[in-house]
Amino acid sequence: MVKLLRGDIMEFLLVGIGGIFGSLTRFSLGKLISNRCKTYFPIGTAFINITGAILLGIISSIGASRNLYLLFGDGFLGAYTTFSTFMYEGFNLFQENDKLNGFIYILMSIILGILGYNIGTKIGSLL
Amino acid sequence: MRKYIFIGVGGFLGAILRFWIKTIPLQNYKELLPINTLFINVTGSFILALITTAALEILKMDVDIRLGICTGFLGAYTTFSTLCKEASELINRGYYFSSLSYIVNSVILGLAAAYFGVIVAREVIQKYVNKHINGDESI
Numbered sequence: 001m002v003k004l005l006r007g008d009i010m011e012f013l014l015v016g017i018g019g020i021f022g023s024l025t026r027f028s029l030g031k032l033i034s035n036r037c038k039t040y041f042p043i044g045t046a047f048i049n050i051t052g053a054i055l056l057g058i059i060s061s062i063g064a065s066r067n068l069y070l071l072f073g074d075g076f077l078g079a080y081t082t083f084s085t086f087m088y089e090g091f092n093l094f095q096e097n098d099k100l101n102g103f104i105y106i107l108m109s110i111i112l113g114i115l116g117y118n119i120g121t122k123i124g125s126l127l
Numbered sequence: 128m129r130k131y132i133f134i135g136v137g138g139f140l141g142a143i144l145r146f147w148i149k150t151i152p153l154q155n156y157k158e159l160l161p162i163n164t165l166f167i168n169v170t171g172s173f174i175l176a177l178i179t180t181a182a183l184e185i186l187k188m189d190v191d192i193r194l195g196i197c198t199g200f201l202g203a204y205t206t207f208s209t210l211c212k213e214a215s216e217l218i219n220r221g222y223y224f225s226s227l228s229y230i231v232n233s234v235i236l237g238l239a240a241a242y243f244g245v246i247v248a249r250e251v252i253q254k255y256v257n258k259h260i261n262g263d264e265s266i
Contacts, residue, residue, distance in 0.1 A: 019142025
């Protein structure tokens with residue numbers, strides 16, 4: 001069991017605490033966006049995932065300490081962004097025979113996410 | 128308030144489980160694809176679709192518990208930002224094909240996993256509920 005828990009408990013705690021705030025922020029922000037924009041296109045998840053990728057780019061390139069990266073990168077941003085909801089919503093668009101929107105949703109999220117991460121690293125290295 | 132506690136607890140556990148799986152060393156794995164993250168995202172997509180479908184269509188699951196498991200635990204377990212980071216790092220190191228392969232595999236397997244989750248919920252859980260809880264012998 002001790003061998004199973006590579007790394008120390010402190011690292012797991014930092015990631016977990018980041019995870020609490022990441023998932024609560026995603027939930028609150030997602031609700032806010034879907035209340036403001038009455039569209040069936042999952043704009044909330046797209047916004048969250050893309051901003052999360054930009055912020056991960058920044059935190060990865062500002063020379064953050066390991067503990068700060070665990071808390072904010074692996075913990076907060078890992079939990080703030082989500083892949084499972086992204087896939088479920090994408091699948092639902094395909095299932096409801098809205099293939100074009102499903103395709104646009106997935107392609108747009110991936111392209112803007114990768115672009116966002118790289119823009120984030122540029123911003124971070126300037127800071 | 129209750130749902131925020133459930134989502135927070137789910138997020139705490141989901142993030143830790145992801146971190147734990149991500150750091151498992153694969154001794155004989157020499158490929159470039161970050162297979163730990165791929166595994167996390169695909170299994171998370173399957174379970175999210177399974178539980179969401181079961182909760183909305185079959186079982187009368189408490190809304191706060193569903194939010195805790197799906198939005199909290201599975202939302203924090205799977206990650207999009209790490210996927211973008213790993214794909215970008217492959218591109219920046221010149222492994223364009225590996226990066227494309229990683230993204231395509233994540234999306235295709237993720238969508239397939241969501242599809243199987245919905246099917247398993249409708250076929251397996253629905254039949255189990257009908258047979259053992261509703262006592263329907265006709266199945």
